[in-house]
Amino acid sequence: MTVKTDLKKELGLYAPRRGRFEVVTVPPLRYLMVDGHGDPNTSDEYRDAIQTIFPLAYALKFLSKRSLDRDYTVMPFEALWWADDMAAFTSARDKSQWRWTALNLVPDWITDAHVEEATATVRSKGGAPRLDELRVETLDEGLSVQTLHVGSYDDEAPVLAELHDVFIPDAGLTMTGRHHEIYLSDARRAAPEKLRTILRQPVSRVD
Template sequence: MLKTDFKKELDCYRAPKGRFEIVDVPDMQYLMVDGHGDPNTSRDFAGAAEALYPLAYKLKFASKQKLERDYVVMPLEGLWWADDMDAFTTARDKSRWDWTLLIMTPEWIDEAMFAEAVEQVAAKGAPGRLADVRLASLAEGRCVQTLHVGSFDDEAETLARLHNDFVPAHGLTMTGRHHEIYLSDACKVAPAKRRTILRQPVSAR
């Protein structure tokens, strides 16, 4: 049985370091859970991740066993926004951040499989935010992205250049939420070596 690795198959899961690239991102399906506040201190944030991973792996094994379609579980991702986007690029006031944590899930995973997986995870001791997880699609379309290597707190300069220089210089307008794809496990990789795709949906002005 072949195992699909969407990180290798989808161009939008690759990004250049040190420069911005415009890509067209296909509509994709995700496990999603929402929250608010500083990811370093928010119980909701930790609880969201704890709920997403068991579901993601339960769905992977169900797909392999029932559909004979195996795949690599995708990395954690996050959508981030605030009433004032300077909270990301200048003040970095994390207490003002809203977020949605995501794990991309193949389109052949349907609501019935999702509901069954939720029941199975709950039966083994439900993570606190399991009931908040949903299966939904995200349409981003045209995006600008780059690969950031380093601490999450060092993203501000890159984001400022993206928002204030690259986007307007190319006749674009930001349209969606700031998107991060965590290619490195933050629990295992030192901050200076973490690899994160920074993505911003855009449209022509």
């Protein structure tokens, strides 16, 4: 019988409470990654990154089930976000200045050889426009603060302001890594006011 793993439950990092900031420790995790910049609503780069990551994510799932007898649920889309001037992201919301890395988490038993095999399968079918730019890399965020935001992406600014300017300094922490978002809802199907997004910020303790 094929074993099926729910990585969200196994990691225990995908169910924060709305309106509450939680300090967590995120272990090193392996992701499919594609970099880009610009407004995600209008950027061909962003659309092409999504259209590349998910075919490979599902090819890896099917390869794992077929070859390793280990099935798992493909994880939600995630992204790291930043800008040369972070105000362009948090308060000014100048999306043309945004930089990002599109992410999809893969299980730790997926090797580079598995990725190469799945990539060849996806390439043979076409339709993954940024496959040559995709890489697999470990992201080690460690100590982080996260919360669940329910609502449109453009309504995140007040939550981020409270996180960055109030909670983190009051907790004796300082920001270290890049802003991380985990999209629990499918924006193509859910109403903007019902979108569920985990907002995560890596931090370190102030000495």
